[in-house]
Amino acid sequence: MTAVLDGAPVATRDAGRRSSWAAALALALFEARRLLLTLPVLLAFALYVGWIVWRTPDFQDGYPALQDADRAGQTTLLLVGMAVLVCVNQAVLRAKRRDTERHFAVLVLPRSWRTAAHALSLVPVVLLTAVCALAQFGWSALRSGAVGSGSPGELLVGPLTVLLFGALGVLLARLVASPIAAPLITVLLVLMLFVAGGFPAGDGERGLRWLAPVVTEASSQTLPAALLDRPAAWHALYLAGFALTLALLAVLAGGGRGWMLTAATAGAAALAVTGGVLQCAPVGADTKAARERASVSPEKDQTCVRHGSSTYCAFPEWTARTESWADVVHDVQSSAGGTARTQPLVVRQRIDARHGLTGDAALEPSMTPHQVTVGTAWGGNRVPEFSAAVAAVLVAGDEKAAGSLCDGRMVTVMWLALNRLPDPMTSLRDVRLDDSVSGSAIVLSPTNPMSMTAGQTDVVRELLGRPAGEIAPRVTAHWAELTTPKVTTARVAKLLGVAAPKAADRCE
Amino acid sequence: MIPTVSASGLSLRYGRAQALDDVSLRLGQGVTGLLGPNGAGKTTLLRVLATAVPADRGAFAVLGHDPATPAGRQELRRRLGYLPQTPGFHPDFTAFEFVDYVAILKELTDRAARHREVRRVLDEVDLADVRGKRIKKLSGGMRQRVALAAALVGDPGFLVLDEPTVGLDPEQRMRFRELIAQAGEGRTVLLSTHQTEDVAMLCHRVLVMAGGRIRFDGTPAELTARAAGRVWISTERDPAAKAGWRTGTGTFRNVGSPPDGADLLEPTLEDGYLLTLDGAGAEVAA
Numbered sequence: 020m021t022a023v024l025d026g027a028p029v030a031t032r033d034a035g036r037r038s039s040w041a042a043a044l045a046l047a048l049f050e051a052r053r054l055l056l057t058l059p060v061l062l063a064f065a066l067y068v069g070w071i072v073w074r075t076p077d078f079q080d081g082y083p084a085l086q087d088a089d090r091a092g093q094t095t096l097l098l099v100g101m102a103v104l105v106c107v108n109q110a111v112l113r114a115k116r117r118d119t120e121r122h123f124a125v126l127v128l129p130r131s132w133r134t135a136a137h138a139l140s141l142v143p144v145v146l147l148t149a150v151c152a153l154a155q156f157g158w159s160a161l162r163s164g165a166v167g168s169g170s171p172g173e174l175l176v177g178p179l180t181v182l183l184f185g186a187l188g189v190l191l192a193r194l195v196a197s198p199i200a201a202p203l204i205t206v207l208l209v210l211m212l213f214v215a216g217g218f219p220a221g222d223g224e225r226g227l228r229w230l231a232p233v234v235t236e237a238s239s240q241t242l243p244a245a246l247l248d249r250p251a252a253w254h255a256l257y258l259a260g261f262a263l264t265l266a267l268l269a270v271l272a273g274g275g276r277g278w279m280l281t282a283a284t285a286g287a288a289a290l291a292v293t294g295g296v297l298q299c300a301p302v303g304a305d306t307k308a309a310r311e312r313a314s315v316s317p318e319k320d321q322t323c324v325r326h327g328s329s330t331y332c333a334f335p336e337w338t339a340r341t342e343s344w345a346d347v348v349h350d351v352q353s354s355a356g357g358t359a360r361t362q363p364l365v366v367r368q369r370i371d372a373r374h375g376l377t378g379d380a381a382l383e384p385s386m387t388p389h390q391v392t393v394g395t396a397w398g399g400n401r402v403p404e405f406s407a408a409v410a411a412v413l414v415a416g417d418e419k420a421a422g423s424l425c426d427g428r429m430v431t432v433m434w435l436a437l438n439r440l441p442d443p444m445t446s447l448r449d450v451r452l453d454d455s456v457s458g459s460a461i462v463l464s465p466t467n468p469m470s471m472t473a474g475q476t477d478v479v480r481e482l483l484g485r486p487a488g489e490i491a492p493r494v495t496a497h498w499a500e501l502t503t504p505k506v507t508t509a510r511v512a513k514l515l516g517v518a519a520p521k522a523a524d525r526c527e
Numbered sequence: 528m529i530p531t532v533s534a535s536g537l538s539l540r541y542g543r544a545q546a547l548d549d550v551s552l553r554l555g556q557g558v559t560g561l562l563g564p565n566g567a568g569k570t571t572l573l574r575v576l577a578t579a580v581p582a583d584r585g586a587f588a589v590l591g592h593d594p595a596t597p598a599g600r601q602e603l604r605r606r607l608g609y610l611p612q613t614p615g616f617h618p619d620f621t622a623f624e625f626v627d628y629v630a631i632l633k634e635l636t637d638r639a640a641r642h643r644e645v646r647r648v649l650d651e652v653d654l655a656d657v658r659g660k661r662i663k664k665l666s667g668g669m670r671q672r673v674a675l676a677a678a679l680v681g682d683p684g685f686l687v688l689d690e691p692t693v694g695l696d697p698e699q700r701m702r703f704r705e706l707i708a709q710a711g712e713g714r715t716v717l718l719s720t721h722q723t724e725d726v727a728m729l730c731h732r733v734l735v736m737a738g739g740r741i742r743f744d745g746t747p748a749e750l751t752a753r754a755a756g757r758v759w760i761s762t763e764r765d766p767a768a769k770a771g772w773r774t775g776t777g778t779f780r781n782v783g784s785p786p787d788g789a790d791l792l793e794p795t796l797e798d799g800y801l802l803t804l805d806g807a808g809a810e811v812a813a
Contacts, residue, residue: 118615
């Protein structure tokens with residue numbers, strides 16, 4: 020049967036030039052705006068920004084090493100990544116869940132392009148993440164105590180992780196049309212990240228754990244940037260390739276076809292594999308040798324400068340910090356008596372980099388006379404700890420001997436170390452392992468710790484409670500006796516004009 | 528004269544059911560009604576013409592664009608406005624956002640021009656005041672107008688409306704008819720409906736489908752005229768009538784072959800429609 024209706028043909032009024040690329044970009048912008056305004060993403064960003072504001076000013080006690088600051092926010096960004104995963108997944112599934120798919124299917128922009136638009140909608144989120152990461156790093160870099168250098172690769176890891184998670188969300192929506200799939204995958208990812216953290220490091224300090232998006236380190240020590248040997252650039256390539264592969268697979272799953280798409284997917288996968296393989300390669304022999312040299316004979320890599328009568332030897336990135344060390348040495352020596360006031364010291368920065376960042380190893384105390392060890396960290400508790408080490412070397416002669424101080428000299432050491440610090444009593448609390456100002460305790464220092472008896476603590480507390488000007492002349496006057504081995508705490512107390520403790524010295 | 532839509536021999540089978548059976552048609556400017564009982568193939572025909580499903584056999588073109596090729600299908604879709612039978616919505620979107628979203632999917636990419644167009648169609652369907660309101664807060668009638676606005680955005684030359692007045696109250700239905708009538712000015716509208724009043728009020732042409740085939744093609748007046756002399760009133764239901772029902776006055780209105788001396792009534796479009804369905808398989812009038 021044929022039905023015929025007459026009438027003039029109708030032309031459509033074109034609202035501008037049309038193209039699928041431009042439409043996909045417009046859709047990506049539309050979806051990006053909605054994605055950024057979803058509650059989980061907003062909350063995750065709020066937490067991330069809150070973390071930056073809360074953590075950055077005090078990061079590494081205000082003396083940040085930029086080779087650590089560049090990866091400081093990576094773990095927190097996992098939260099943003101997971102929120103993006105869930106929300107972009109829900110956005111892709113929206114048409115299916117709301118039954119608009121059969122309508123949208125007859126509109127001009129095909130499903131594959133819409134999928135691409137969802138993947139592209141991740142770009143603004145990723146850029147925002149990058150801005151936040153850069154702001155956090157820049158904030159650290161601008162601090163007056165900042166040392167070292169950051170890695171662009173490390174800075175890219177966070178944003179690329181968010182991109183990876185988002186691409187996974189898009190692909191997941193194209194493979195499983197269920198809104199609970201993304202939350203389930205997120206839980207699974209959290210578990211996997213825990214498992215990945217436990218992957219063996221393999222040969223050296225790398226290994227399969229680098230297949231996880233964010234790779235944390237067991238050690239909190241700061242190493243010179245050249246000794247870190249974190250394959251951040253390869254890891255960034257791996258993440259970028261992986262994310263791109265997932266996004267392109269999503270477009271394929273969304274109905275996209277053509278040799279260009281297939282070739283791009285293969286290229287992205289090749290990038291991911293290349294980055295993945297290279298990042299897992301063992302630590303190079305050169306790096307291992309450099310780590311060994313820096314740990315065993317740091318003087319070969321260090322630059323030494325003189326401040327006053329003492330010499331300060333630091334790895335190149337820390338040279339500017341020698342002035343801060345010299346200030347502490349000056350303060351301690353100013354309170355000392357005898358030859359200790361003018362004793363030339365060698366302050367040497369030491370690290371144990373032999374195992375990279377896979378573990379914390381305590382530094383052995385130096386047996387070189389008048390040499391004081393200083394670490395790579397500074398600020399906060401590190402200042403009284405270094406001050407205590409300087410005082411102990413001035414009193415005991417070397418760090419090894421200082422570690423076994425078990426008599427009244429410990430009182431002199433602690434008074435010398437703390438009396439000229441801004442808040443001596445707080446510093447006493449900070450330098451003690453138990454954070455108390457009473458009883459016996461371990462006293463932290465850059466190398467082996469020292470110990471204080473309860474009686475010594477009482478005397479030191481009493482001394483620090485009095486004006487330094489009252490004690491200092493007594494220290495100077497009785498310096499020889501105060502620093503004599505086996506001098507009792509009671510005798511020291513008497514010489515310095517405070518009450519003697521009842522209990523005898525008994526080291527733990 | 529070139530028609531907006533021309534189709535020939537469209538056939539589509541769903542399993543054992545022949546949803547479309549050799550349907551041919553040519554549509555020009557104005558509103559064309561598509562009547563038919565449930566299962567007649569109306570929605571299937573609309574979905575085929577809207578390129579939602581391909582026909583098993585036959586061909587069609589819209590404004591000269593053949594959907595058999597990807598490029599032709601794209602061009603056709605650029606000229607198509609489609610309002611599905613039960614349109615879905617994104618309830619968290621505002622009316623503006625939803626229509627804007629559809630406009631993007633129609634590849635209206637210039638943001639300023641697109642937003643102007645979205646405002647225009649929302650004005651056209653009388654939703655300017657609520658365009659910033661989320662769809663979940665809108666009434667059923669308003670939502671239906673949002674769907675119509677989404678179909679109208681981009682000023683398509685061919686508008687496919689699948690039962691757009693279902694579920695609307697009389698006032699909303701009347702408002703919707705006005706909108707469809709406006710939409711029919713200057714474009715081709717194919718309106719599927721169960722409501723013969725819709726056709727009577729809106730359409731200059733009507734197609735009646737049954738069993739996947741077109742059983743009638745003509746003007747509403749011609750369809751009505753098919754019942755001339757075949758509607759009568761009686762005090763009892765006439766067993767010879769093809770259809771009959773009790774009216775509000777207590778008498779029976781019968782449609783079919785009246786007995787001699789029957790008290791004949793003025794036929795309506797519905798009478799003509801019922802008689803056409805009853806005679807499905809008979810020769811189509813036009």
